[in-house]
Amino acid sequence: MDTNNITTPPKYESEIEELRRQYASLKEVTEKERLVNEALLKKVVSSHLTDIRSTLRNMCIIGIVGTILWVLICRWFNFSLTFLIATELILIADLLNDMRMTHNLNPKDFADRSLLEISQNTLRAARQFKYSFVTGIILTILWMIWFIFEIQLTDISLKLGGIIGGITGFGVAIYIFRKISRQFADADAEIREYLSE
Amino acid sequence: MQSKLEKEFEELVNTHKASIYSVCYMYSTDADEVSDLFQDCLVNIWQGLPGFNGKSSISTWIYRICLNTCISASRKKKKAGQRVPLEVTANLMEPTNQNEQQAKILHDRIQKLGPLDRAIVLMWLENMPYDEIGLIVGISPKNVGVRLYRIKERLKNM
Numbered sequence: 001m002d003t004n005n006i007t008t009p010p011k012y013e014s015e016i017e018e019l020r021r022q023y024a025s026l027k028e029v030t031e032k033e034r035l036v037n038e039a040l041l042k043k044v045v046s047s048h049l050t051d052i053r054s055t056l057r058n059m060c061i062i063g064i065v066g067t068i069l070w071v072l073i074c075r076w077f078n079f080s081l082t083f084l085i086a087t088e089l090i091l092i093a094d095l096l097n098d099m100r101m102t103h104n105l106n107p108k109d110f111a112d113r114s115l116l117e118i119s120q121n122t123l124r125a126a127r128q129f130k131y132s133f134v135t136g137i138i139l140t141i142l143w144m145i146w147f148i149f150e151i152q153l154t155d156i157s158l159k160l161g162g163i164i165g166g167i168t169g170f171g172v173a174i175y176i177f178r179k180i181s182r183q184f185a186d187a188d189a190e191i192r193e194y195l196s197e
Numbered sequence: 198m199q200s201k202l203e204k205e206f207e208e209l210v211n212t213h214k215a216s217i218y219s220v221c222y223m224y225s226t227d228a229d230e231v232s233d234l235f236q237d238c239l240v241n242i243w244q245g246l247p248g249f250n251g252k253s254s255i256s257t258w259i260y261r262i263c264l265n266t267c268i269s270a271s272r273k274k275k276k277a278g279q280r281v282p283l284e285v286t287a288n289l290m291e292p293t294n295q296n297e298q299q300a301k302i303l304h305d306r307i308q309k310l311g312p313l314d315r316a317i318v319l320m321w322l323e324n325m326p327y328d329e330i331g332l333i334v335g336i337s338p339k340n341v342g343v344r345l346y347r348i349k350e351r352l353k354n355m
Contacts (some may be wrong), residue, residue, distance in 0.1 A: 015353045022303035023322040025296040026222070026289070030215040034284040035235070036207070043281045044239045045203060 013197040052125070055180055056098050063095035077162065079150045086146070090139055097132050103126050133177060140173075206243055213259050216323065217242075220260070221316055222300075223307050224267035225232045226316055228290050238263045251306050253329070258319060268312045306355050314348050320343055 067088060074084040104125055144166070151162045210217070221234035243260050249258055292298040307315050313334060320330045327338035336344070 008248065017350060019318075019322065019352065023219075023300045025299035026219055026303060028213050029287050029296050029300055031221075031287065033218070033287060034336070035214045035218060035286045036210050036239075037281070040236065040239070040281040040283065041203075041210075044236070044294075047240045047243060055303050155235060182242045 049105050052180065053102055055176070056102040056105070057174060059101060060095060061087045062112060063091060063098055067095060069089045077151070077154055083150050087143065090143065094132075100177065101128055102134075129180060177184075202246065205247055207246075209246075209255065209259070210239060210242070214330060216256065217263050218261065220263040220319060222269055222289055222304060223319055224271055225343065226308070228285075228288065231289075232285075233280060234254060234267055235283055236272060236280055238266045241266050253332070256323075257325070257329055257333065258285070260323065260325070264316045264333065283296055304352060306352055310348060310351070314344065317344055318348050318352075 070087055070091060071084065073085075074081075104121060147162070147166065154162070217232070217238050217308055220233060221231045221238060225231040241258060245258075245262060249255070253261075287297055289297055289300050289304065290334045307318060310318065316334055317330060320333065328342040329343045331338045334341075
């Protein structure tokens with residue numbers, strides 16, 4: 001049945017018939033195929049978790065780079081050794097936490113576990129993420145006060161650089177948090193529905 | 198134990214698997230690529246399913262997702278991660294029977310078209326009305342007719 005609303009010129013009729021025949025053959029072949037299997041469905045349904053893991057992995061990479069760069073930044077700004085060590089400790093703790101969460105959302109486990117177990121794992125990871133974010137906010141506020149104090153001791157151009165860097169870093173952190181929270185919220189909605197069955 | 202959404206998704210995929218596969222096949226050059234695209238389409242359908250508002254028919258919505266996935270994948274050719282193989286016995290890239298050969302001829306002809314023209318001709322072969330095709334690709338129904346006329350002319354000369 002042709003539902004299109006423009007008349008086809010007669011010279012193309014045989015061509016169109018041929019195309020339709022070929023398409024019908026393709027449909028006939030593919031209709032007979034099973035195509036979708038349980039492993040594929042499980043992989044697709046777990047796709048949110050894979051996305052979260054990938055974001056967390058990226059955060060780990062940023063964490064490693066940040067931990068190394070901080071030493072150079074501290075030298076450049078002439079920050080105190082205590083401030084350097086305190087910040088490094090916070091960064092390392094954050095990095096270890098991200099790595100643990102990434103490890104807990106290992107896709108290799110998805111194949112061996114039931115979807116219910118995967119879902120419970122995700123709920124745990126979401127809770128961990130919320131706790132670590134609240135802790136992170138408190139530590140960041142304390143760190144910012146200390147940072148402002150440290151930057152007072154530097155010259156004007158470094159102050160400007162520090163302020164721009166601080167604002168950019170804060171923006172990036174908020175963006176990452178919003179992204180992960182959204183992913184967790186999607187996964188959470190699916191899990192809640194899953195668990196309610 | 199499956200959730201309502203999962204059951205709905207599984208049924209949906211099984212009902213429309215031939216259309217999804219056809220789109221992926223037309224945008225691929227080998228069997229692995231078909232498998233990758235098929236998986237990407239399923240992920241996008243799954244992730245978009247809770248937000249489906251029923252403004253268009255479900256088949257149109259699925260078609261739109263598959264075309265978007267395949268067109269953007271053909272632009273980016275991104276590196277695929279670990280994949281689950283599809284349960285498929287026919288090899289449409291190396292046909293062994295008449296039906297598979299016919300499908301391969303169609304594939305080779307459609308492959309010569311650009312991504313947008315490929316999408317238009319596929320939807321036309323699915324008997325979608327021009328206004329629906331126009332809505333999906335973002336052109337007027339009249340333009341769909343004009344483009345199809347040119348596509349048919351090109352296909353005839355191939």
